[in-house]
Amino acid sequence: MTTPLSVLIVDDDPALLQALPQALRLRMGGVTVETADSAAAALDRIAAQDYDAIVTDIKMPGMDGLALLAEIRTRRPDTPTLIITGHGENELVVHALRGGACDFIQKPIDRDYFVAALYRAVRAHVRNRRVKDRQLALASCADELERIVQKLEREPRAVLGRADS
Amino acid sequence: MPETATDEREVAVADPGAAETAEHRLRAHVEMLERRLRKRDEQRRAMLHIMGDLSEFNKRLANQRKAMLHVLADYEQDRRRLARQTERLDNSRRAVLHILQDSHKDTLRLEASRKAMIHIMGDLRETTAEMRRREQELRDKQEQLVQAGKLATLGELTTGVAHELNNPLNNIGLFVGNAVDLIELAGTEKEQIVGELRHAMQQVRKATQIISHLRTFGRAAPASREAISLRQVIERALSLMQEQLRLREIEVTVDLGPVEPVVLGNAIQLEQVFINLLTNARDAVAGSPRKAIWISGSARSGVVEVAFADTGPGIPAGLERRIFDPFFTTKDVGKGTGLGLSITYGIIKEHGGTISVVSAPGEGATFLIHLPLAPADTKETSP
Numbered sequence: 001m002t003t004p005l006s007v008l009i010v011d012d013d014p015a016l017l018q019a020l021p022q023a024l025r026l027r028m029g030g031v032t033v034e035t036a037d038s039a040a041a042a043l044d045r046i047a048a049q050d051y052d053a054i055v056t057d058i059k060m061p062g063m064d065g066l067a068l069l070a071e072i073r074t075r076r077p078d079t080p081t082l083i084i085t086g087h088g089e090n091e092l093v094v095h096a097l098r099g100g101a102c103d104f105i106q107k108p109i110d111r112d113y114f115v116a117a118l119y120r121a122v123r124a125h126v127r128n129r130r131v132k133d134r135q136l137a138l139a140s141c142a143d144e145l146e147r148i149v150q151k152l153e154r155e156p157r158a159v160l161g162r163a164d165s
Numbered sequence: 166m167p168e169t170a171t172d173e174r175e176v177a178v179a180d181p182g183a184a185e186t187a188e189h190r191l192r193a194h195v196e197m198l199e200r201r202l203r204k205r206d207e208q209r210r211a212m213l214h215i216m217g218d219l220s221e222f223n224k225r226l227a228n229q230r231k232a233m234l235h236v237l238a239d240y241e242q243d244r245r246r247l248a249r250q251t252e253r254l255d256n257s258r259r260a261v262l263h264i265l266q267d268s269h270k271d272t273l274r275l276e277a278s279r280k281a282m283i284h285i286m287g288d289l290r291e292t293t294a295e296m297r298r299r300e301q302e303l304r305d306k307q308e309q310l311v312q313a314g315k316l317a318t319l320g321e322l323t324t325g326v327a328h329e330l331n332n333p334l335n336n337i338g339l340f341v342g343n344a345v346d347l348i349e350l351a352g353t354e355k356e357q358i359v360g361e362l363r364h365a366m367q368q369v370r371k372a373t374q375i376i377s378h379l380r381t382f383g384r385a386a387p388a389s390r391e392a393i394s395l396r397q398v399i400e401r402a403l404s405l406m407q408e409q410l411r412l413r414e415i416e417v418t419v420d421l422g423p424v425e426p427v428v429l430g431n432a433i434q435l436e437q438v439f440i441n442l443l444t445n446a447r448d449a450v451a452g453s454p455r456k457a458i459w460i461s462g463s464a465r466s467g468v469v470e471v472a473f474a475d476t477g478p479g480i481p482a483g484l485e486r487r488i489f490d491p492f493f494t495t496k497d498v499g500k501g502t503g504l505g506l507s508i509t510y511g512i513i514k515e516h517g518g519t520i521s522v523v524s525a526p527g528e529g530a531t532f533l534i535h536l537p538l539a540p541a542d543t544k545e546t547s548p
Contacts, residue, residue, distance in 0.1 A: 013332055015332075015333070015336040015364065015367070015368055016332070016335065016336055016339070018364060019336050019339035019343065019361075019364065020339055022343045022361070023339050023342060023343050023346070026343055026346040026347065026350070027346065059328065059412055061411055061412050061413070061414045062414060086327075086328050086331050087327075087331060107331050107332070107334075107335040108331065108334050108335040108338045109335055109338065109339060111338075111339065111342050
């Protein structure tokens with residue numbers, strides 16, 4: 001992870017939008033944190049930029065966290081999304097996880113747990129991307145090999161001759 | 166004697182001597198006869214006289230008889246009149262007797278009535294005492310019901326409030342954690358740390374406000390009467406419901422006009438009225454395309470009217486009266502106690518006011534509350 005991480009935090013509570021980014025900056029050196037105070041504002045930012053992770057509250061006026069999650073899944077299917085839930089809102093947690101959230105964080109937020117979860121999500125995201133990249137690379141290698149095999153079958157001499165020389 | 170005279174004449178005839186004597190004798194005899202005749206005549210005249218007197222007497226007698234007959238007729242008439250009067254008198258006597266009897270009976274009846282009346286008065290006094298006792302009991306029960314309803318409201322509020330409390334607590338944890346991190350980092354500016362802690366303090370205040378308000382609301386307040394500002398009551402009720410209304414995007418407009426309506430009452434109880442109405446409105450507008458609550462007020466001639474309107478589906482026709490009955494609810498089982506509006510009704514009535522509902526189909530419900538304003542000289546005490 002050479003490039004600095006960029007994270008988007010979505011919540012309607014201005015105090016939380018002050019406290020949580022600060023905590024991340026202190027705990028995760030070199031992270032860029034952006035905030036949005038509503039789901040609509042978050043969608044605007046997502047359209048403009050690809051984040052390494054998105055953290056959103058569930059209970060928000062207007063479009064809530066679950067709707068935002070569904071929207072992120074269609075627009076940025078690769079971006080890992082974490083959900084902040086109140087204590088004991090297990091039903092919402094299940095909903096969120098089924099809806100494609102990669103993890104959930106309960107309020108009051110334990111900062112160590114939060115940072116670990118965020119790292120885990122980002123790393124998993126990176127790994128996923130790397131796996132996908134390698135899969136692509138492997139696929140193209142396999143294609144290449146296939147082509148070589150076919151070529152060999154068609155003109156073995158030329159190939160062998162080249163090999164001799 | 167005539168025979169004698171005849172004899173004498175015969176003697177005289179026979180004897181002329183004798184005739185002389187006979188003549189004498191005859192003369193004497195004639196004289197005696199003449200005397201007798203005169204006497205008889207006198208007697209006859211006297212008789213005539215008497216006869217005349219008698220006739221006179223008789224005539225008088227006849228007159229008297231006639232007079233007597235008249236008198237008798239008169240008497241008869243009088244007697245008949247008397248008989249009639251007697252009869253009439255007798256009737257009157259009998260009537261009077263009847264009346265007297267009736268009067269006696271009436272007196273008896275009156276006496277019985279008086280006795281019955283005394284009984285009834287006694288019963289009435291007992292009943293009144295009983296009534297007063299029942300009334301007191303009812304008032305106690307009403308107070309208990311208000312408290313029970315308050316606790317039910319509190320229970321319902323708690324879920325929302327727990328979420329509200331969780332936010333400042335969470336923020337406090339984050340701010341303090343940041344401060345700790347900053348201190349551990351060393352070399353960070355003091356102001357930065359103080360800034361984090363100040364933010365934390367702010368959140369502590371927010372949490373305290375919520376909790377203290379819940380505590381005042383839950384307290385079993387004595388039903389004291391103070392001059393209170395209706396505006397403050399409504400604002401405090403709104404502050405308890407704020408988060409729930411905000412998350413549901415329910416737009417609330419309060420317009421109490423330019424005058425400050427002050428009523429004599431119990432702030433906590435009146436606050437409950439508005440919390441109950443807000444809770445109902447919150448649930449009512451849940452499925453509406455536009456979610457709004459309007460609270461408007463106007464004061465005139467000693468009465469303040471508060472209209473509490475929402476954009477929900479309104480109240481089905483025929484239920485306008487029943488919604489104030491205890492345990493009547495249109496909400497699903499477990500969603501509502503059915504006590505909210507009945508308690509609201511009780512509180513408003515106890516404050517000398519009225520509450521009614523107007524609901525045109527498809528136009529939401531409007532609750533109209535009328536409360537008597539406090540007299541101008543009462544001093545307002547902050548609730």
